[in-house]
Amino acid sequence: MHDLLIIGGGPGGISAGIYSAIYKLNTVIVTKNIGGTIKDAPKVENYPGIGRKNSQETINAFKDHLDLFDVPVEKDEEIVIIRKSEEGFKAFTRSGKEYEAKSVLIATGTQVRKLNVPGEDDFRGKGVSYCAVCDAPLFADAVVGVVGGSDAAAKEALLLSEHAEKVYIIYRGEEIHPEPILKKRVMKKVEEGKIEVINNTNVKEIIGEQMMEKVKLDREHEGSDELELEGLFISIGGVPLTEITRDLGIEVNKMGAIVINEKMETNVKGIYAAGDVTDNNFKQIITAAYQGSRAIKEAYTYINSV
Amino acid sequence: MHDLLIIGGGPGGISAGIYSAIYKLNTVIVTKNIGGTIKDAPKVENYPGIGRKNSQETINAFKDHLDLFDVPVEKDEEIVIIRKSEEGFKAFTRSGKEYEAKSVLIATGTQVRKLNVPGEDDFRGKGVSYCAVCDAPLFADAVVGVVGGSDAAAKEALLLSEHAEKVYIIYRGEEIHPEPILKKRVMKKVEEGKIEVINNTNVKEIIGEQMMEKVKLDREHEGSDELELEGLFISIGGVPLTEITRDLGIEVNKMGAIVINEKMETNVKGIYAAGDVTDNNFKQIITAAYQGSRAIKEAYTYINSV
Numbered sequence: 057m058h059d060l061l062i063i064g065g066g067p068g069g070i071s072a073g074i075y076s077a078i079y080k081l082n083t084v085i086v087t088k089n090i091g092g093t094i095k096d097a098p099k100v101e102n103y104p105g106i107g108r109k110n111s112q113e114t115i116n117a118f119k120d121h122l123d124l125f126d127v128p129v130e131k132d133e134e135i136v137i138i139r140k141s142e143e144g145f146k147a148f149t150r151s152g153k154e155y156e157a158k159s160v161l162i163a164t165g166t167q168v169r170k171l172n173v174p175g176e177d178d179f180r181g182k183g184v185s186y187c188a189v190c191d192a193p194l195f196a197d198a199v200v201g202v203v204g205g206s207d208a209a210a211k212e213a214l215l216l217s218e219h220a221e222k223v224y225i226i227y228r229g230e231e232i233h234p235e236p237i238l239k240k241r242v243m244k245k246v247e248e249g250k251i252e253v254i255n256n257t258n259v260k261e262i263i264g265e266q267m268m269e270k271v272k273l274d275r276e277h278e279g280s281d282e283l284e285l286e287g288l289f290i291s292i293g294g295v296p297l298t299e300i301t302r303d304l305g306i307e308v309n310k311m312g313a314i315v316i317n318e319k320m321e322t323n324v325k326g327i328y329a330a331g332d333v334t335d336n337n338f339k340q341i342i343t344a345a346y347q348g349s350r351a352i353k354e355a356y357t358y359i360n361s362v
Numbered sequence: 363m364h365d366l367l368i369i370g371g372g373p374g375g376i377s378a379g380i381y382s383a384i385y386k387l388n389t390v391i392v393t394k395n396i397g398g399t400i401k402d403a404p405k406v407e408n409y410p411g412i413g414r415k416n417s418q419e420t421i422n423a424f425k426d427h428l429d430l431f432d433v434p435v436e437k438d439e440e441i442v443i444i445r446k447s448e449e450g451f452k453a454f455t456r457s458g459k460e461y462e463a464k465s466v467l468i469a470t471g472t473q474v475r476k477l478n479v480p481g482e483d484d485f486r487g488k489g490v491s492y493c494a495v496c497d498a499p500l501f502a503d504a505v506v507g508v509v510g511g512s513d514a515a516a517k518e519a520l521l522l523s524e525h526a527e528k529v530y531i532i533y534r535g536e537e538i539h540p541e542p543i544l545k546k547r548v549m550k551k552v553e554e555g556k557i558e559v560i561n562n563t564n565v566k567e568i569i570g571e572q573m574m575e576k577v578k579l580d581r582e583h584e585g586s587d588e589l590e591l592e593g594l595f596i597s598i599g600g601v602p603l604t605e606i607t608r609d610l611g612i613e614v615n616k617m618g619a620i621v622i623n624e625k626m627e628t629n630v631k632g633i634y635a636a637g638d639v640t641d642n643n644f645k646q647i648i649t650a651a652y653q654g655s656r657a658i659k660e661a662y663t664y665i666n667s668v
Contacts, residue, residue, distance in 0.1 A: 067410065067411070070410060071410035071411075071648070074407075074408070074410050075408070075410075078407075078408055078495060078498070078499070078521075079521070079524075080521075080524035080525075101384075101430065102380070102381070102384055102655075103411060104373065104376065104377035104380050104381075104424060104427055104651045104654075104655065105373070105377075105409060105411065105412050105420075105423045105424045105427055105651065106411050106412060106423070106427065107423070107426055107427045107430060108427075108430055114411075117411045117412070117413070118410060118411045120413055121407075121410055121411055121412065121413045121414075124407065124413060124414055235384060235385055235386075236385055236386035236662075237383070237384050237385065237386050240386065318624060338655075338656050338659055340655065342377070342651055342652050342655045342656075343652060343655075343656070345410045345411065345648055345652070346648050346649060346651070346652035348410070349408075349410065349644075349646065349648045349649075350644050350648075350649070353644055357543075360543070360547060361543055
């Protein structure tokens with residue numbers, strides 16, 4: 057019986073682990089991997105105090121900090137369901153393990169969102185990718201596309217432009233909307249002819265033989281509704297990973313994100329949430345780290361009251 | 363005319379500076395010093411991702427990060443008053459300088475309420491502390507004191523009791539007055555011999571050589587007016603530094619802290635606040651860093667709307 061079960065090993069879960077050590081809670085962290093979606097960032101420079109680091113260095117900074125304390129981390133374990141128990145909550149892993157705790161922090165993050173168009177699954181790993189930092193070097197001197205208009209999409213395009221011959225950003229909306237510094241960098245690449253932005257356009261289909269060869273667009277671009285691409289990076293956001301909470305009746309918003317208050321409490325007493333899985337509208341590492349830390353203050357009070 | 367004037371160089375102000383560079387705002391930071399109250403912590407281990415550092419290393423980590431960007435910092439400058447101007451706000455320094463900006467972030471922090479007894483300044487960081495969550499782990503198996511009788515003092519004592527061998531609560535009034543649940547937990551620790559409460563007593567002096575060694579009391583306790591302590595946590599409140607905002611009509615709570623919403627907005631349009639100066643109830647570096655970062659998202663939207 058633990059005081060607290062932390063599910064997730066991203067910045068939210070790790071920060072919660074650090075604070076739970078400070079608050080002397082009997083905690084266990086259960087996670088599929090360490091680092092969460094930090095691993096998808098080519099470069100991190102927006103977590104105050106750690107400077108400019110690549111993704112692995114950033115993950116290590118958090119992990120090394122946690123390792124200063126004696127918080128058990130069960131890696132490569134996937135929790136599939138959480139249920140109420142007499143004294144708190146029970147969580148069951150895919151491999152059949154069971155954890156019981158008085159309180160739970162859900163910091164499971166998000167999963168990449170798919171386009172759901174024909175060819176997407178067929179050509180995954182054969183041109184279609186969801187992670188530029190993983191795959192960009194495979195597209196040296198190639199012509200590739202990025203689908204999306206957010207910060208994440210702009211970052212993917214910028215990284216790809218360092219490798220590929222040309223990068224098309226294909227965005228369904230009026231105009232891409234990354235944060236200003238990123239947009240400025242994208243526009244510089246546009247001037248240099250390395251990036252081209254195609255707004256108001258959707259990818260309808262991904263076509264090829266062994267490997268993907270082109271995409272079909274829902275609108276003509278330079279006289280054709282087909283665009284030849286050797287790679288397509290899909291960067292249209294994430295789906296909050298809340299499936300494990302389905303038996304608990306935890307409130308989610310219309311995007312599927314867990315609704316929390318300023319204390320990181322969910323609507324279920326004893327269950328807290330932090331990071332990208334929540335309805336916060338500033339999906340940054342600093343937000344996850346803050347929310348994970350703040351949740352512990354509350355969990356500590358709760359655990360000492362039951 | 364700047365987009366944003368950041369007042370304060372602690373973790374809130376520096377994080378805001380970093381994010382204002384990411385958001386490409388034309389910002390200036392004006393501050394008496396860099397680091398804010400981090401400088402009072404002998405060691406920092408509660409800011410996720412930077413590990414265990416001394417206070418100067420921690421301050422440098424933030425400052426070095428800020429230095430990656432091109433944000434001007436006016437050090438050794440003290441703003442004495444902010445007033446509304448036609449296009450935004452004007453701030454005046456003690457030395458007669460003037461800054462004008464469309465928006466202002468107040469991250470001036472608090473001044474700890476001091477006991478004002480001999481030795482308090484000499485042994486600050488050498489046993490004397492104002493933050494158990496920051497420093498408790500440094501006092502493993504030590505005998506320490508907490509001065510105060512409120513919720514905050516009780517929480518400090520309880521947390522310290524998880525690390526220290528014994529904790530004395532020294533309170534000037536009849537009886538400590540934390541909320542019942544806290545008091546109950548304190549009393550349980552008293553039964554266990556981990557906490558001892560000394561009511562009706564003031565600390566008159568803090569005594570030591572290199573580090574503090576004991577305190578002098580104004581009343582005898584077990585036959586002596588001296589008590590040997592390796593640490594003394596002074597928990598009698600903090601004073602938010604809001605004097606400069608007095609002409610703006612910014613709302614403060616009964617403790618004098620600036621009231622903000624979840625976007626870090628104050629009741630005055632264009633004025634934001636972050637960190638210990640606000641009414642947040644988790645006064646940690648991670649909170650200040652988050653609030654400073656989050657405020658910029660809002661300031662950016664505001665600046666681009668005026």
